Amino acid sequence: MIMSRIEARRDEDTVAAGPLVDRLLGGLPPEAVLTDPDVTASYAHDMASFCPAGSPAVVVLPRTVEQVQHVMRTATELRVPVVPQGARTGLSGAANATDGCVVLSLTKMDRILEIDPVDRIAVVEPGVINAALSRAVAEHGLAYPPDPSSWEMCTIGGNIGTASGGLCCVKYGVTAEYVLGLDVVLADGRLLSTGRRTVKGVAGYDLTRLFVGSEGSLGIVVRAVLALRPKPPEQLVLAAEFASGAAASDAVCRIMAGGHVPSLLELMDRTTVKAVNDMARMGLPETTEALLLAAFDTTDPAADLAALGALCEEAGATQVVPAEDAAESEMLLQARRMSLVALEAVKGTTMIDDVCVPRSRLGALIEGVERISEKHGLTIGVVAHAGDGNTHPTVCFDASDPDESRRARESFDEIMALGLELGGTITGEHGVGVLKKEWLAREAGPVGMEMQRAVKHAFDPLNILNPGKLF
Incomplete structure (x- = not known):
């Protein structure tokens, strides 16, 4: 009986998906x-935990703007939701499918169209991998x-969708500060061009910045x-x-108050350091409670590091060790980059927060996370873009243990509440997605949410673009 119901449901899905697939094939190649x-x-979900995901009716992989327009026109005519995706490395469920949706994977649109050294711009498609762009422009x-x-792994389109940051944001800023203009296919298939190629430009509302961080909900x-x-x-x-x-947070405050502009200022707590050593045998010092990594890309980085090291010692650093060369520097950066993967290996599953607080409250957040960890009896590692107060408290837990999973979710929520109490925000770079919808409402307030919904309705009156995300 149960199997017959399942088969019947499959038949219903096939019937429902038939006209949709036929229409899509009218403007897309079969492959x-x-x-x-x-x-x-x-293709159902990204890398976030505790985020529901539905079953897509179809996945499409367009290669041209015209093909994306065809998908959106079809979806509008048939009233079918569309979930745009990049590499699905997101951590908030923003790329998770909804039942019966079209998953619009943009990974095949991966061309770097132009690099202009005079105007200092690159024109790219959304599927370009971040590292690939970095290497291409370096030439x-x-x-x-x-x-x-x-x-x-991550794509530029995904970076734009979540307004992502990175390790160098303390000096160079985040994705939003580098997006000058966009071509966007709207929900009804029309093509909108925003922004500019020039250094300056203030013509009209800044629609470009509106799309950055919109998580595919507007176009x-x-x-x-x-x-x-x-x-x-x-x-x-x-x-x-x-x-x-x-003490490490005090050093961060001294560095920033002293007017220093490091190219990188990252923090790893003892739990994170141990996780990285366990996974990769990096030889990081496990006797420390907090490891601060700082970097300069100036003409005399050794002198700048010496000045910064003195401030660390004033804040109580037990040891300050500058890298001797670029190879040793890269090893330290690699250790930081693998932090989240290493923490996942501790228990098999993680919930990665990205609460951002004023730099002056960084120490209070770290101490608060320690209390939450003890309260719930869980391993919570903290790795942070310390230079801008963006922390990643990472809850390690066994997803097969219901009680441990419950405590993980509770601790995650308590960390977000703590961030708001300290004058911060629930997300510095990972986005809202499904995971933090309730918390966005708390942070933005009723009037803020009313305005955000009005913007959404103006661009997507049928609510077919990534429905169920953000709010």
């Missing part, structure tokens, strides 16, 4: 339309600074004009050990 349930299921003596930890980014910078000198890294997270 761009995936309907095998085993294949489409692999022209340029740099694209935003570098999320997943930069070898489909199909082309981006990105600002570039001259390639900086090779950076040198310093590692400073501290007996507490509070």
Whole structure:
């Protein structure tokens, strides 16, 4: 009886999906339309825990703007939801499918269309991998600074969708500061061009910035004009050990108050350091409670590191060790980049928060996370972009243990509440998605949410673009 119901439901889904697939095939090559349930299921979700995901009716992989327009026109006519996706490295469920949706995977639109050293811009499609763009512009003596930890996998379109940051944001800023213009396919299939190619431009409302961080809920980014910078000198890294997270946070405050502009200022707590050593045998010092990594890419990085090291010692650093060369610097950066993967290996599953607080409250957040960890009896590692107060408390738990999963969710929520209490925000770079919808409402307030819904309705009156995300 149960099996017959399942088969009947499958038959219903096939009937429902039939006209949709037929219409899609009218403007897409057969290889761009995936309907095998085993294949489409692999596109159902991103890397976030505790986020529901539905079953897509079909997955499409367009290669041209016209093909994306065809998908959106079809979806509008048939009133079918569309969930845009990049590499699905997100951590908030923003790329999770809804039942019966079209998953619009943009990974095949992966061309770097232009690199202009004079205007210092790159024009790219959304499926370009972050690291691939960085390497391509480096050949022209340029740099694209935003570098999320997943930069070898994540796409520029995904970076734009979540307004992602990276390790170098303390000096160079985040994705939103590098997006000059966009081509966006709207819900009804029309093509909208926003922004500019020029350094300056204030004509009308800043629609470009509106799309950055919108998580695919307002339109489909199909082309981006990105600002570039001259390639900086090779950076040198310093590692400073501290007996507490509070002492490390004090050092961060002294560094920023002193007017220093490091290219990187990252913090790893003892739990994170141990996890990285366990996974990769990096030889990081496990006797420390907090490890602060700082870097300069100036003309005299050794002198800048010496000045910064002195401030760390004033804050109580037990040891300050500058890297001797670029190779040693890269090893330290690699340890930081693998932090989240290493923490996942502790228990098999993680919930990765990205609460951002004022730099002056960083120590209070770290101490609060320690209390929450003890209260719930869970391992919570903290890794942070300390230079801008963006922390990633990472809850490690066994997903097969219901009680441990419950405590993980409760601790995650308590960390977000703590961030708001300290004058911070629930997300610095991972986005809202499904995971933090309730918390967005708390942070934005009733009037703020009313305005956000009004913006959504103006761009997507039928609510077919990534429905169920953000709010």
